[in-house]
Amino acid sequence: MTEITLSDLDKFDKNFNADSKNEIVMRSVFKNGIFPSSLALGSEVQDQHTFSIEILAGDITNQKKSGRCWMFSALNVMRREVMKNLNLKTVELSQSYPLFFDKLEKSNYFLENIIETKGEPVEGRVVTFLLTDPLGDGGQWDMFANLVRKYGVVPKQYMKESFSSSETRAMDDVITTKLREFATVLRDAAKNGESVSDLRNRKDEMMNTIYRMLCISLGKPPVNFTFEFNDKDGKFVRLDTMTPVEFYEKYVKTDLDETISLINSPTADKPFNKTYTVQFLGNVVGGKDVMYLNLTIDELKQAALNQLKDGKAVWFGSDIGKCADRESGVMDMNIHNLEGIFSTHFGLTKEQRLDFNDSRMNHAMVINGVNLDENGKPNRWKVENSWGDVPGEKGFFVMSDSWFDQFVYQIVVEKKYLSKEQQNLLAQSPLVLQPWDPMGSLAL
Secondary structure, eight states: OOOEEEEEEEEHHHHHHHHHHHHHHHHHHHHHHHHHHBBBBHHHHHHSHHHHHHSOOOOOOBBSSSHHHHHHHHHHHHEEEEEEEOHHHHHHBHHHHHHHHHHHHHHHHHHHHHHHHHOOOOSSHHHHHHHTTTTSSSSSSHHHHHHHHHHHOBBGGGGGOOOHHHHHHHHHHHHHHHHHHHHHHHHHHHHOOOOOHHHHHHHHHHHHHHHHHHHHHHHHSOOOOOOOOEEETOOEEEEEEEEHHHHHHHHHHHOOEEEEEEOOOOTTSOTTOEEEEEEESSSTTOOOOOOOOOHHHHHHHHHHHHHHOOOOEEEEOOTTTTEETTTTTEEOTTSSHHHHHHSSOOOOOHHHHHHHTOOOOEEEEEEEEEEEOOOEEEEEEEOOOSSSSSSSSEEEEEEEEEHHHHHHEEEEGGGGSSHHHHHHHHTTTOEOOOOOOGGGGOOO
């Protein structure tokens, strides 16, 4: 190994001083920060908020200080069906309701995995992975689908936001500590010869504690409710008392078994036209496993376009931390001139970003519009975010088509919007990826 010498430092400094531009740029970045100093002029004009195809959207939502974007975006897709079916101008479905059951199910999923891996060393990679973040806010479309199949959905007024749903960190920290304590109890009991049946009896008592902690933090979820509202024509409507599952089946109606997650992972270890799942990625024991079909980025775009043209919005996952400006709501490869600031080329490809841990899916949003050029090709996409109405154009972002190429990793569409050849690929048994694979990342 070679150390940095004082001679090296002197050389670095002389090279820096040799270009007078460095001093000017340094002063700007020192005062304003990297991204404000590198913001490119003209990108907002190129990425304007006008689109040739737009889908009905309700009022913008706000996940606040929580990592529930995957829930917010999924509910924002689903609420459009409620709006159409009940003649509503807007409606918001409770995000606290699935949060409650996600935390409950993740706790059970974690403890079951602790029992399953009781013979693995605690310092080994698998158990270390399980212990790292057993109750995090993040999730995937298929995880949300499992919650909806089992628990349904409710309008927001029947399970409102609490302090802990809008700011989840304290609740997550406290319950995570309890889950790790439970993990030590289960592993010690297993070492002492207790059977799996005995361990699960212990787990049942542990889950009673978790349920109590969640009720205290989030409130109790409704078992049934009577939905009363004024529709967009001003007519008062009262629906019969129903369960959350009945509400979903009557007024959302989307067949979740007919949706599929398409991913774009152009890495050597994941050939296109194959299906994949990820070990230990889930929340509901007994639910359907997460499943992806890996396709080229052009195939993802075509599937999204097919669904949009049919009047339906598209859930998608991307890396929102790259080449994006929160204030203007622009996601564009040229939004920041970092090469001009630092006088160096940033040349990682999408494949390299995934392989070398520089990028992965970390945020879910909704595509509810697209602009087609004179040749019918998309050049920008309308995006509904869940950060309130201040950033972007009253909460809506615009994504350039080139940004889609580089930083969109996943979309969810109904299977009917795939070609027959693509639909046939879904019959494959999925290849199982390691728990720490980039495609196992969660949207926050």
